[in-house]
Amino acid sequence: KAGVTQTPRYLIKTRGQQVTLSCSPISGHRSVSWYQQTPGQGLQFLFEYFSETQRNKGNFPGRFSGRQFSNSRSEMNVSTLELGDSALYLCASSWTGASNQPQHFGDGTRLSIL
Amino acid sequence: GQQVMQIPQYQHVQEGEDFTTYCNSSTTLSNIQWYKQRPGGHPVFLIQLVKSGEVKKQKRLTFQFGEAKKNSSLHITATQTTDVGTYFCAGGYDYKLSFGAGTTVTVRA
Numbered sequence: 001k002a003g004v005t006q007t008p009r010y011l012i013k014t015r016g017q018q019v020t021l022s023c024s025p026i027s028g029h030r031s032v033s034w035y036q037q038t039p040g041q042g043l044q045f046l047f048e049y050f051s052e053t054q055r056n057k058g059n060f061p062g063r064f065s066g067r068q069f070s071n072s073r074s075e076m077n078v079s080t081l082e083l084g085d086s087a088l089y090l091c092a093s094s095w096t097g098a099s100n101q102p103q104h105f106g107d108g109t110r111l112s113i114l
Numbered sequence: 115g116q117q118v119m120q121i122p123q124y125q126h127v128q129e130g131e132d133f134t135t136y137c138n139s140s141t142t143l144s145n146i147q148w149y150k151q152r153p154g155g156h157p158v159f160l161i162q163l164v165k166s167g168e169v170k171k172q173k174r175l176t177f178q179f180g181e182a183k184k185n186s187s188l189h190i191t192a193t194q195t196t197d198v199g200t201y202f203c204a205g206g207y208d209y210k211l212s213f214g215a216g217t218t219v220t221v222r223a
Contacts, residue, residue, distance in 0.1 A: 035213070040123070042215035043157070043202065056210055090156060099206030100145045102159035 002027065004093050004106035012112045018079040021109045023091030025072050029104070031055075031097030032074040034066060037088040037108070046089075049074050050097050078111075086113045117141060118205040120214030127193045128222050135217040137186040137203035145206040146179055146186045151216070152199040195221050 005024040013019050025032050033056075034046040045058035049068035066076045072093075078085055088110050092103035119138045127133050137146065145164045149157040161170055163179035163186060170177045174197075176189040186203055200216040 033211075040215070042120075043213040045210075045212070048210075092157075097209075099209055099211045100162065100164065102147065102162065103149075103157075103204075103211065104159070105156040107156050 004091060004104050006089075006091050006106035006109050008109060009107065010110050010112075012114060013081050014114050015081055015083060017081050018077065019081060019111060021076045021078075021089055021091075021111075023074045023076070023093075023106060025074070025091075025093030026104055029093035029095055030072050031094045031101075032068060032072065033092045033094075033097070033103065034074070034076050035090045035092065036060075037090055038086075043090065046076065048097055055097065081113050083113050086111060117207065117212040118203060118214040120203055120217055122217060123215060125217055125219045126222065127197075127219060129193055129195065131193055132189065132191045133193060133219070134187055134189045135201055135203075135219075137188075137205070137214050139184050139205045139207070139212075141207050142183050143205040143207050144183075146183075147204040147206070147211070148177055148186075148188055149202040149204065149213075150199050151202065155199075157202055190219075193219075193221055195223060197221060 031050045033048040035043040048056040052068045063079045068074045088108045090108045092105045094101040147162045148160040151157040168179040174191045200218045202216045203214045
């Protein structure tokens with residue numbers, strides 16, 4: 001069974017640009033969550049999608065947005081990039097997103113802002 | 115902000131020694147999960163605790179859920195170099211999962 005796939009693995013952008021990251025969940029998983037990971041800050045929750053609907057949202061500015069498609073694949077978009085957006089962005093999937101289900105993480109997209 | 119606090123942030127351990135990392139929540143949790151992230155890798159699910167006072171073991175790792183379901187601990191005995199990484203706890207509440215900041219473990223051979 002294929003795991004969670006995130007593309008691209010690495011990305012370099014400049015301030016002011018926008019970026020789109022992609023996540024394909026494990027087959028059958030309908031919940032996709034996005035996290036931002038920076039050194040010393042742990043995993044900061046961005047948002048969670050289930051059945052193409054954003055169900056939960058973390059405390060991030062509106063420049064961070066996402067969507068989910070009918071096949072459960074998800075994309076995350078960051079507009080007007082800032083230096084502080086440099087981070088590892090992780091996507092995780094689970095069957096329904098219930099808090100008692102394990103999250104299966106992808107390898108992440110490492111975003112560097114110059 | 116995060117609902118789950120994890121201490122210590124860093125743990126430097128001599129190989130063969132034991133150590134414990136702690137997870138605390140201000141609210142009662144429905145469950146708690148533990149993950150391990152190796153350097154350069156992604157978090158991998160280790161275990162879930164659901165019942166008050168529950169204790170589970172995985173070889174040298176012992177996980178405990180507090181009686182009030184507000185705290186948890188991970189105890190590792192006889193630390194090995196393979197234990198290097200960051201350990202995260204994640205508390206479930208209000209149908210959400212909140213991750214702690216993690217404890218990063220380094221091992222001195």
